[in-house]
Amino acid sequence: MLVIRRLPPLNSVRIFEAAARNESFVAAAEELSVTASAVSHQVKTLEQFLGLELFRRNKRKVELTPMGEQYLVSIKYALDEIEVATKRLTANPETDIVTISVAPNFLTRWLMPRMQRFQERFPDVELQISASAGLIDFNKSNTDMAIYFGHGDWHDIEVHFLRKVLLVPVCSPGLIKSGKQLAKPEDLRKHTLIQVSKRLYEWQEWLQLAGVEHSGFGRGLQLSSSQLATAAAQEGLGVALADSTLTSREIKDGKLIMPFDIMLNTHKSFYLVHKKNRSLTYGMRAFKDWVIEEMHKSSV
Amino acid sequence: MLVIRRLPPLNSVRIFEAAARNESFVAAAEELSVTASAVSHQVKTLEQFLGLELFRRNKRKVELTPMGEQYLVSIKYALDEIEVATKRLTANPETDIVTISVAPNFLTRWLMPRMQRFQERFPDVELQISASAGLIDFNKSNTDMAIYFGHGDWHDIEVHFLRKVLLVPVCSPGLIKSGKQLAKPEDLRKHTLIQVSKRLYEWQEWLQLAGVEHSGFGRGLQLSSSQLATAAAQEGLGVALADSTLTSREIKDGKLIMPFDIMLNTHKSFYLVHKKNRSLTYGMRAFKDWVIEEMHKSSV
DNA sequence: TCAAAATGATGAGATATTTTCATCAATGAG
DNA sequence: CTCATTGATGAAAATATCTCATCATTTTGA
Numbered sequence: 001m002l003v004i005r006r007l008p009p010l011n012s013v014r015i016f017e018a019a020a021r022n023e024s025f026v027a028a029a030e031e032l033s034v035t036a037s038a039v040s041h042q043v044k045t046l047e048q049f050l051g052l053e054l055f056r057r058n059k060r061k062v063e064l065t066p067m068g069e070q071y072l073v074s075i076k077y078a079l080d081e082i083e084v085a086t087k088r089l090t091a092n093p094e095t096d097i098v099t100i101s102v103a104p105n106f107l108t109r110w111l112m113p114r115m116q117r118f119q120e121r122f123p124d125v126e127l128q129i130s131a132s133a134g135l136i137d138f139n140k141s142n143t144d145m146a147i148y149f150g151h152g153d154w155h156d157i158e159v160h161f162l163r164k165v166l167l168v169p170v171c172s173p174g175l176i177k178s179g180k181q182l183a184k185p186e187d188l189r190k191h192t193l194i195q196v197s198k199r200l201y202e203w204q205e206w207l208q209l210a211g212v213e214h215s216g217f218g219r220g221l222q223l224s225s226s227q228l229a230t231a232a233a234q235e236g237l238g239v240a241l242a243d244s245t246l247t248s249r250e251i252k253d254g255k256l257i258m259p260f261d262i263m264l265n266t267h268k269s270f271y272l273v274h275k276k277n278r279s280l281t282y283g284m285r286a287f288k289d290w291v292i293e294e295m296h297k298s299s300v
Numbered sequence: 301m302l303v304i305r306r307l308p309p310l311n312s313v314r315i316f317e318a319a320a321r322n323e324s325f326v327a328a329a330e331e332l333s334v335t336a337s338a339v340s341h342q343v344k345t346l347e348q349f350l351g352l353e354l355f356r357r358n359k360r361k362v363e364l365t366p367m368g369e370q371y372l373v374s375i376k377y378a379l380d381e382i383e384v385a386t387k388r389l390t391a392n393p394e395t396d397i398v399t400i401s402v403a404p405n406f407l408t409r410w411l412m413p414r415m416q417r418f419q420e421r422f423p424d425v426e427l428q429i430s431a432s433a434g435l436i437d438f439n440k441s442n443t444d445m446a447i448y449f450g451h452g453d454w455h456d457i458e459v460h461f462l463r464k465v466l467l468v469p470v471c472s473p474g475l476i477k478s479g480k481q482l483a484k485p486e487d488l489r490k491h492t493l494i495q496v497s498k499r500l501y502e503w504q505e506w507l508q509l510a511g512v513e514h515s516g517f518g519r520g521l522q523l524s525s526s527q528l529a530t531a532a533a534q535e536g537l538g539v540a541l542a543d544s545t546l547t548s549r550e551i552k553d554g555k556l557i558m559p560f561d562i563m564l565n566t567h568k569s570f571y572l573v574h575k576k577n578r579s580l581t582y583g584m585r586a587f588k589d590w591v592i593e594e595m596h597k598s599s600v
Numbered sequence: 601t602c603a604a605a606a607t608g609a610t611g612a613g614a615t616a617t618t619t620t621c622a623t624c625a626a627t628g629a630g
Numbered sequence: 631c632t633c634a635t636t637g638a639t640g641a642a643a644a645t646a647t648c649t650c651a652t653c654a655t656t657t658t659g660a
Contacts, residue, residue: 005318005379008386010310011618018305025637038619040637045618050389060627060636066581067389070442074385077440078378082313083305085374089350089367140377142370200501204514214504214514281366311647325608338648340608345646360607360656 008049015042016054017079020064020072084142096283099128101136101146105227106270109246110298111147111291118290125283133225138275144284145274147291149226152271160288162270162295166263167202168244170256172236182239182259185210192238194229202241206264230256245298308349315342316354317379320364320372384442396583399428401436401446405527406570409546410598411447411591418590425583433525438575444584445574447591449526452571460588462570462595466563467502468544470556472536482539482559485510492538494529502541506564530556545598 018028019039029036047054054068064072088097102111107129118127136146138157152159169188176182180190185207193203207214226240230247233240234255242256244263250256272291274284318328319339329336347354354368364372388397402411407429418427436446438457452459469488476482480490485507493503507514526540530547533540534555542556544563550556572591574584 005314005383006386007314007379007383009617010314010382013382014305014307014310026635034618035620036637037621037639040639041618044638050386052389057637062637071385071389073439074381074442078381078385079305079307081374081378081381082310083307085371085378086306086308086350089352089371139373142374204504309646326606334647335649336608337610337650340610341647344609357608362608 008046012042012046012049013075014079015039016046017072017075019043019062020054020068021076023062023064025062088142096125096281096286097128098125098281098283098287099130099142099144100287101130101132101143103133103147103149103270104225105230105243105246106147106149107227109227109230109243109249114294117294118287121290122283122286125286127283127287136273144281145272145287148271148273150268150271152269154271154273156276157273158276160272160292162272162291163245164269165243165266166245167206167241167266168258168263169206169239169260170230170242170247170251170258171233171239173254173257174236175239176257176259185212185260185262188212188239194232194238194240196226196229196241199226202264202266205266206241206262209264210260210262308346312342312346312349313375314379315339316346317372317375319343319362320354320368321376323362323364325362388442396425396581396586397428398425398581398583398587399430399442399444400587401430401432401443403433403447403449403570404525405530405543405546406447406449407527409527409530409543409549414594417594418587421590422583422586425586427583427587436573444581445572445587448571448573450568450571452569454573456576457573458576460572460592462572462591463545464569465543465566466545467506467541467566468558468563469506469539469560470530470542470547470551470558471533471539473554473557474536475539476557476559485512485560485562488512488539494532494538494540496526496529496541499526502564502566505566506541506562509564510560510562 015028015032015034015038018031019025022028022031025036025039025043029039032039043055050071052067053065054071055062056065111129115127118125130143132146133149135148135154136143147162148154149165152161171182171191175191181187182191188207189212195203204214226242229240230242230250232238233242234250239259241264244258247256251258272288274280274288280288315328315332315334315338318331319325322328322331325336325339325343329339332339343355352367353365354371355362356365388399411429415427418425430443432446433449435448435454436443447462448454449465452461471482471491475491481487482491488507489512495503504514526542529540530542530550532538533542534550539559541564544558547556551558572588574580574588580588
């Protein structure tokens, strides 16, 4: 099937963007290493192609029209995309770059403490990591891989199970010394429940598991990620639900305690995912194999 | 400050995209109305600029290399962006196009039924509407305006209050005739609670308001939007929480009933939003003024 | 089995596009 | 009042793109 893209002359689009961003043909010319006359011609060419004005000429200045402003948003975004993609391809070939989006809690508590081991093992692989609880559309993103928290039932991507998540209440030792004891689950009524927005059910389910009526609790504290919730618990702000193994270091160090060892199985786990049917770069392969190996080590 | 974009030759990028998408220089040539030789030259030019191979030549075929595949994702996206932006600017100037993202329930139950009135009033404005519960990044989107459901505490955008949301249980009349009565809130235990994912608290809060213990309910049904939840209630699948005024028509038509009139104030409302400090097009102005006017009419 | 067709590569030359140059108009700064 | 600055414009020069012709190799159909 014949697909026809109706694209404007791309060279003039590129010159338009520089002119629009600078709101000056002279500045754009300097940036692009051409003369201001070239910019003027190219803008005129584009305006003729589009059949409308992108700039309003105002004495010795140019100002974007509303249409020009609209167009600039998209064009700027598109050129950013091309620039970033080009940069990624032409980066130092001796350094393999892997872009990874990681669930925040996993990043902070499992990956970061082990990052040095990866870097020592693979000095020629550079990781570019972002924390995000959301899902990635690999068709529209430069992200190579992701570590998700969820049920694992995602489609059209390669999903590799890493680790199950079991939640247990944690709090600062100082929370108990403040006079309000935590001898039995019912005692949680006297404390602040630290909740994760979008995961409010976790406390609900835990309390149900512990045989505690959910109603009658005071206002809780709500944070946007499990990682922040656990940090708040460490600060003595209340009791959070945290993955037992991800917080094992803080528990061992005495920064957090587990007032109860009732563990909630959320039926969610961490998974390593990447685009299906895509050959892995060396760096992606290195990271994937390493994470799986480290996961085996830490679960023995 | 001098900003230098390092962009590849854009004409060759464009030709690369067609060749990559078709995995054929001949097909790309046909699409672009040039000769296959031109395509071959342009691809070679781009590969020389990047310093790597985008295609693996295999006898009479070309196949994308992994780098070529990666590049194609970004380039395709970028060109889509330019194409769409160009199309929007060059659409029939007698028709003003407004792109709007609308909260699903509001779209289905408030806007759609009134759309004809808008179109009759403004025949020269074309609305391109999508349903989404998410927020829009107006710096990275072609969306002109949005109707959000939330607290209204968004920054860097223009927010105009439309209507408060009050939730009340609704169900199909047939649900009661099935033998399980709904005389008092406690009777909800015998029914399926239809919940909206990400808004599970709504039922929780309503039950608390009604003085019903939340625990002890059987499995509910969970849907991704309030609009779908209300539709499921209409199908007799259980009891949903719905905005009282948005479902007034269904209630009047006898398709839904309100077993209880206890209304939950979620402290959330519908808002019309658009980018701050941006001059409104005629179409945007028309839509904004019309929605506000209709909202006043329907709340009197 | 063999000739024709098909695909991609390549260099030279033709064509189209882009850019510079020169000039102009209008405005702002000193 | 003069000079500098910005953008517009047309002609000419420079550059990029494309076609043409040819080649190599593989695939297809008679």
